[in-house]
Amino acid sequence: MISIIASDMDGTLLNGKQEISEENRKAILEAQERGVQVVVATGRSYEEARYVLEEAEISCPIICVNGAEVRNEEGQVVKTNAIQEEKALEVMRILKDLGIYFELYTNQGVYTEDYERGIQSIIDIFKTANPETSEQAIRDAAKERFEKGHIRVVEDYSEAFASGNVVYKFLVFSFDDSLLKTARDQLESAGGLAISASGRENLEVTSVEAQKGIALKKLIEEKGLKVEEALAVGDNLNDLSMMQVVGRPVAMANAAEEILAFCSYKTSSNEEDGVARAIYEALENKPATVD
Structure with missing residues (x-):
């Protein structure tokens, strides 16, 4: 059973128009309604991430700048890992x-x-x-x-x-x-x-402390959840650290070769609502593989 879902933004949650598709939006809201925690993990700054999520009316914690800053659902800074x-x-x-x-x-x-x-x-x-x-x-x-x-x-x-x-x-x-x-x-x-x-x-x-995987693992532990019950979906090298800490790492079909090689689960591309597919298959406990 999946208890928490972490999604990258560019090339993953966002399509070519830099928008969250309606299918991805519905899947996230359904997961939240079922009691599954959702977090966005991105290399973007908070402001760059926030406005896209607000347009889709999605509220969730955000791991920003690859883990250098973590914000809660209200947008408050709860953790920082700056370069000295x-x-x-x-x-x-x-x-x-x-x-x-x-x-x-x-x-x-x-x-x-x-x-x-x-x-x-x-x-x-x-x-x-x-x-x-x-x-x-x-x-x-x-x-x-x-x-x-x-x-x-x-x-x-x-x-x-x-x-x-x-x-x-x-x-x-x-x-x-x-x-x-x-x-x-x-x-x-x-x-x-x-x-x-x-x-x-x-x-x-x-x-070195500001990595998506480190931030996600801490967030999971603070919520009293298990990394084995976590899903992370992404497409590029700055997503690898979070793939390494979760029980269900999912690669986008458009992912870099290193991500595709590492992940035991795969979904469709960001132009084909890959995040929604990954979420629905995880909620039904089905294997996530691209046709």
């Missing part, structure tokens, strides 16, 4: 020296020094999650981040540090595979960091 300032400054120096683009996710919002590259980085995430969606539709969705104030443009990231913000995540972006690898190698050598990805051309850098 000294370590954040070290990461920033590494990335600046390499000349690689990055964004800062903080407790006060998301910052970029370059509007157009900020657009391109989110296009990569959206495109990875929704390869069939048109480039223009994806660009329009990326621009919405700025229009709704979910990302702020600053001349220098020092402005963010000067404002007393704490850093939750660095989103690193490059089309140069070798540069991205060099960045990963140097960041891994720095220690104390978790490095994952949500797209082909990016890295997501958080505190």
Whole structure:
């Protein structure tokens, strides 16, 4: 019996229009009506996640920024796992020296020094999650981040540090595979960091304690539930840590190869209401496999 369900957002709960389909919405509400806990686990900031859930009239806890921040159903911060300032400054120096683009996710919002590259980085995430969606539709969705104030443009990231913000995540972006690898190698050598990805051309850098799996496991335990009775569904590498702690890990049909290889359960794609299918099959205790 499943007692708690955790779902990723981009490429999982959201379709190519960056919306929660009606079928996914109905499945989540039915699970909640049956007494099953639902939590969203995302690399997005709280503001970026919240507005999508509110549009679908879904209320649930949110594991934000890969576990760097956890919010309850009322939107209150209940736990944070920020990168310590000294370590954040070290990461920033590494990335600046390499000349690689990055964004800062903080407790006060998301910052970029370059509007157009900020657009391109989110296009990569959206495109990875929704390869069939048109480039223009994806660009329009990326621009919405700025229009709704979910990302702020600053001349220098020092402005963010000067404002007393704490850093939750660095989103690193490059089309140069070798540069991205060099960045990963140097960041891994720095220690104390978790490095994952949500797209082909990016890295997501958080505190080693800020991972979806760690946050989900703690949340499950605090609710007095069992990890063996938990379901987690996702599509990309930043979902792997939560797949590793639950009894029913479910890969989207559009998931990265590493996720498909790890998960013993599979569902349909994010364009085919894969989350709804995973939920209904779990509620009926059926095996979740793609035809």
